[in-house]
Amino acid sequence: MSKTILIVDDSKAMRLIVRRTLRQAGFGEFEVQEAANGVEALEAIGKAPPTLVISDWNMPEMSGIELLRELNARKIGVRFGFVTTEGTPDMRAMANEAGALFLIAKPFTPEQFDSALRPLLS
Secondary structure (H helix, E strand, O other), X not given: OOOEEEEEOOOHHHHHHHHHHHHHOXXXXXXXXXXXXXXXXXXHHHHOOOOEXXXXXXXXXXXHHHHHHHHHHOOOOOEEEEEEOOOOHHHHHHHHHHOOOOEEEOOOOHHHHHHHHHHHHO
């Protein structure tokens, strides 16, 4: 299995920040791919499932939670978590219920990435 992380966010700037934070947190050995929304991500995951998907919650076309639910419906098992501006208890519950492994609220630090991702990726 290739060591890839797919970053799904409609903001190109945020994708770059997540990419940089992954490097700072010590995940530089992973190939990083990007998708601008859930529809693009679903297509990419269908072709080659990544090691991990890091998704924003609110996006046009298909939101992060819709993407996760669609992956579940298609029985595509991929490690999945959120990096999002909102981390309300309701959202966390919804994310957990759908099978998300983490929800990191923006703004975030390399340390938060390390503690959330290290157990999943080592």
